[in-house]
Amino acid sequence: MTTPFALRHFKLFSLITLIVTGLFLNASVQAKTDINRTSEVPLNEYGQALATHNRVLGTWALYQGDETIFKQTWLPSEDGSSIVIADDKQMHQYKIGSISKTFTAVLTFKMIEAGKLSLDTPLSQYYPKITNAKNITIGHMLNHHSGIANYTDSPDFMSYYQSPQTEEQMVTRIEALPAAFAPGEKAAYSNSNYLLLGYILEQVSGQSYADLLNKHIVKPLALQHTYFGTDSHGAEIKSYQWHNDEDQWQSIDPWSLSVAGAAGAIISSSDDLNRFFRGLFNDQLLSKEHFEKMISLTDGFGYGIFKTKVKNKDKEIIGYWHNGGIEGFASHAIYFPDIDVTTVVLSNGLNKLTVDDLNSALIDAYLGHSLDNKMAALDIKADELKPYTGYFQSDTSPLDIEVMLMEDQLMAQATGQSAFPLTPDGERRFTFQPAGIEMLFTEDMNSFTLNQGEHKNVYQRNDAAKPKAAEIPLETLQQYTGVYATEGFPLDIKVFIENGQLMAQATGQGAFLLTVQSDTEFSFSPANITMVFNPETNSMQFTQMSRSFEMRKKE
Incomplete structure (x- = not known):
């Protein structure tokens, strides 16, 4: 399960919801273990290889107690064409x-x-106009059981996310959203919960969120590089996207942090996140009663935290985590209280990689597992991936899965879902770490086993079953390619052809496959997107839900 506060105009969904399970342990009691430094060499070698392949910018780190076992930072070169490894003594901050x-x-x-x-x-004490406010409690908001719709999923989000917003403006937008479900009925991740909690904290305390953060967390833990970000001092902390066609890292336009607020505007460093999670689990921040309440789970959701487990031989190690994303930043931090180990990944640029991939490498290295498969996967070429592509069906799952190549990246797409990237991770093994998906192909590549949590489904190749799309001549598709823009929409949309199919990619986002509806109309149903092209005027009508924009090709 991913829970990023991220720009997701073209929303990605995992194939099956990741099952977060685990045994409850007394998290505040930590085992005394010797410092394990054997992971430093393989992690350093893997990090160097990632830099060579232009895969990631950012910092990844492994801690045991207050000792840094490993830390490495990747920076873009001056011309943006490559990556340099920074001096590990330097401090680097990221939007988390x-x-x-x-x-x-x-x-x-x-x-x-x-x-x-x-x-x-009840929420009604502060914002009575929000749907179901009388029945929504602070507890519901903390563990995402409120039913308040997620404002970052609203179609109008793209019209304001880069402009400073007031509390009144943001609350008015949330008040206008219909309820996603009845309070307490189930759990669904919503940034609205935590944006509102930040405003409520300021009201009940009479202090700003920044002052509360400093008073109750930063100063007690002596954090050196953590603060509540604003547009004025967060602008120099940049994120990047790798552009294959230009072979370089290019900066991404920032959000206004006023839009993120208490849901996602904090800036921090890997060292500070280690101190924060260890301080939380060492009773330095909360009473034992409230700490135990915070880490208790309902429907897989804690109160601002999640729980997972990793296997180490015949044992299970429990970890507590949160992740995030904003602009081109992606983050993931996990604390394992039983062994007093923290993994932190803070990225400001990813290329065919996820922070979950990096986090799993940190854990594997600490547990003594080889990273050779991950190293070898970096050298896999598109020609080697092509035999895996095809249409697959399972007798035990209602969803068919198509495996395809998009810009030399192997992708999988289930019926009615968005495509998700597959990371090579061993011989005929591919993973999608954010959803805990593992796909194990047979030697003839005509079938694979999909493992996710306790679920296992075998898929057989059946290319003849692939739904037939309307046949459109390549020369017609070529008329639609180009970069489209409009003043009323903050992102450019690049339309291009990949393996004979029309693709689209918005600024700072992943590419997605367009489904043919007619000679001029194409769609991407997972995000309710429709594009109608008019080659005579070099324009494209872009519609998502109820919002529509006429976009024109850039010269």
Whole structure:
């Protein structure tokens, strides 16, 4: 399960919801273990290989207690064409996106301890116009059981996300959203919950969120590089996207951090995140009662935190985590209290890689597992991936899966879902770490086993079953290619042909396959997108849900 506070105009969905399971352990009791430094060499070699292949910018780090076992930072070269490894003594800060929610949850419990809030306090005391406000509690908001729709999924989000917003503007937008479900009925991740919690914290405390953060977390833990970001001092912290056609890293236009607020605007470093998670689990921030409440799960959701487990031989190690994303930043931090180990990945640029891939490498190296398969996967060429492509069906799953190549990246797409990238991770083994998906192909590549959590489905190749799309001549498709833009829409949309099929890619986003509806109309159903092309005027009508824009080709 991914929970990023990320720009997801073209929303990605995992094939099957990741099952977060695990045994409850007394997290505040940590085993005394010797410092394990054997992982430094393989991680350094893998990190060097990632730099050589232009795969990632950012910092990844492994800690045991307050000791740094390994830390490495990748920076873009001056001309953006390559990556350099930074001096590991330098400090680097990043926008951490939704890991901010763990901080906000701690601050909310601090207000509960001060008697200014309770888990049963109704939202109606602060924002009565929000749908179901009388029945939504602070507890519902903390563990995403409120039913408040996610404002970053709203079609109008793209019209304002880069412009400074006031509390009044953001609350008015959330008030206008229909409820996703009844409070307490189920869990669904929503940035709206934590944006509102930040505003409520300021009201009940009489202090700004930044001051609350400093008073209750930064100063008690002596954090050196953590603060609540604003547009004025966050602008120099940049993110990047790798452009294959130009062979370089290019900066991405920033969000206004006023749009992210308490849901995703904190800026921090890997060292500070290690101190934060260890401080939380060492009773330095909350009372034992409220700490245990915070890490308790309902429907897989804790109060600003999640729980996972990794296998080490015949044992399971429990970890507590949050991840995030904003602009081109992606982050992931996990703390394993039983062994007092923290993994942190803070990226400001990814190319055919995820922070989950990097996090799994940190864990594997610490546990003594080889990274050879991950190293070998970096050298796999598109010609070697092509035999895996095809249309697959399973007798035990209602979803068919198409495996395809997009810009030399192997992708999988289930019926009615968005395509997701597959990372080579061993002989005929591919993974999608954010959803815990593993696909194991047979030697003839005519079938694969898909493993996710406790679910296992065998898929057989059946290319004849692939739904037939309307046949459109290549010369007709070529008339639609180009970069489209309009003043009313903040992103450019690049339309191009890949393997004979029309593709689209918005600024800072992944490419997606367009489905033919007619000679001029194409769609991407997972995000409710329709594009109608008019080659005579070099224009394209872009529609998502109820919003429509006429976009024209750039010269």
